[in-house]
Amino acid sequence: MKLATFRVNTAIGQFDRFGLVLLDGSAADVVTSSRNGAGWIVDVNAAYAGFAADFGKLNPRARADAFCPADLNACVTIYGPSLDPLIEMSAWLEERWDAITAAMLKGPSNELIAHRLDQVVLRPPIRVPVLRDFAAFEDHLQVTFGKMGLKIPPEWYDRPIAFKGNPTSLVAHDEPVRWPQYTQKLDYELELAAVVGLTARDVDLSQAGKHILGYTLLNDFSARDTQRVEMAMSTGPYKGKDFAWGLGPWIVTPDEFGEVASKMMRVSVNGEVWAESTPGAMQWTFAEMISYTSQDETINVGDVFGSGTVNKGCGFEIDRWVRPGDVVEIEAEKIGVLRNQILPSKDRAVAWRRSSKP
Numbered sequence: 408m409k410l411a412t413f414r415v416n417t418a419i420g421q422f423d424r425f426g427l428v429l430l431d432g433s434a435a436d437v438v439t440s441s442r443n444g445a446g447w448i449v450d451v452n453a454a455y456a457g458f459a460a461d462f463g464k465l466n467p468r469a470r471a472d473a474f475c476p477a478d479l480n481a482c483v484t485i486y487g488p489s490l491d492p493l494i495e496m497s498a499w500l501e502e503r504w505d506a507i508t509a510a511m512l513k514g515p516s517n518e519l520i521a522h523r524l525d526q527v528v529l530r531p532p533i534r535v536p537v538l539r540d541f542a543a544f545e546d547h548l549q550v551t552f553g554k555m556g557l558k559i560p561p562e563w564y565d566r567p568i569a570f571k572g573n574p575t576s577l578v579a580h581d582e583p584v585r586w587p588q589y590t591q592k593l594d595y596e597l598e599l600a601a602v603v604g605l606t607a608r609d610v611d612l613s614q615a616g617k618h619i620l621g622y623t624l625l626n627d628f629s630a631r632d633t634q635r636v637e638m639a640m641s642t643g644p645y646k647g648k649d650f651a652w653g654l655g656p657w658i659v660t661p662d663e664f665g666e667v668a669s670k671m672m673r674v675s676v677n678g679e680v681w682a683e684s685t686p687g688a689m690q691w692t693f694a695e696m697i698s699y700t701s702q703d704e705t706i707n708v709g710d711v712f713g714s715g716t717v718n719k720g721c722g723f724e725i726d727r728w729v730r731p732g733d734v735v736e737i738e739a740e741k742i743g744v745l746r747n748q749i750l751p752s753k754d755r756a757v758a759w760r761r762s763s764k765p
Contacts, residue, residue, distance in 0.1 A: 441743025626653030
């Protein structure tokens with residue numbers, strides 16, 4: 408399944424809704440259909456209300472709000488990664504699909520159950536309490552550390568280590584990213600991410616995979632010159648990272664996504680392919696990241712675990728740099744495409760420094 412959050416406009420304002428994405432074409436067409444917005448998005452809450460009404464249940468709207476909330480975080484909190492209501496109504500959706508897509512069958516409040524994907528605005532697929540970004544791919548680190556005259560520290564081979572990003576800076580598919588006013592070297596990073604679907608604390612590795620809701624794309628936009636200055640303090644990145652984190656376009660459940668290592672991934676800028684990659688073996692798997700992190704710490708529904716950049720997955724590694732106006736697309740087999748345009752920086756810089764210091 409492909410799980411998303413989308414925005415609808417109503418007479419009383421905008422609302423974000425939990426959606427189930429059904430792309431046009433076959434499994435081989437996922438990337439193309441994703442890029443073109445070719446498919447449907449089912450309003451899961453409206454569908455459950457319609458499902459209940461179709462079977463003559465009392466109070467179908469109240470049932471849907473209670474048992475299948477319109478918010479993905481809320482629904483996952485109730486059911487975990489299994490998302491039982493989607494399984495419960497899957498046969499009904501298939502049977503009634505023609506009537507639903509023709510708008511002949513609607514929810515009990517006359518709401519549409521399904522929308523064409525290119526007619527809605529996608530949001531980051533889930534609300535993220537904590538974003539952790541790891542570094543799982545040795546080949547990428549060997550190249551980037553080597554370009555800086557460094558070697559991979561031995562600690563990297565000993566345990567999974569991450570830094571935390573600002574989850575309020577998430578940007579969705581087709582949402583623009585403004586060039587930070589304080590950088591001359593803006594970069595992208597092609598990453599996979601695991602999204603947590605079940606609260607975890609002190610979880611052994613053998614059980615950690617059960618806590619994964621699914622996988623999505625993560626674009627760790629980076630101000631490289633600023634990042635390098637900040638890393639000199641050995642405190643981790645700050646303004647070099649937290650202006651924008653691309654996440655989306657949706658979350659693909661583990662049964663549909665499969666293994667990480669062999670997935671074809673790609674970066675395109677303005678339609679030109681800049682890099683292609685298959686991630687290969689991870690030094691630390693997502694399950695290991697979750698288990699290690701869960702030691703004496705609670706991991707919550709919606710937490711994101713970034714894989715770190717795959718090989719050839721950033722401009723710094725291949726010495727190519729984006730510019731204002733560029734459209735950056737990162738993609739992965741089975742998931743689709745996450746696209747963002749880079750807008751010029753603001754005309755006025757923030758005057759943050761004192762004119763004189765003691």
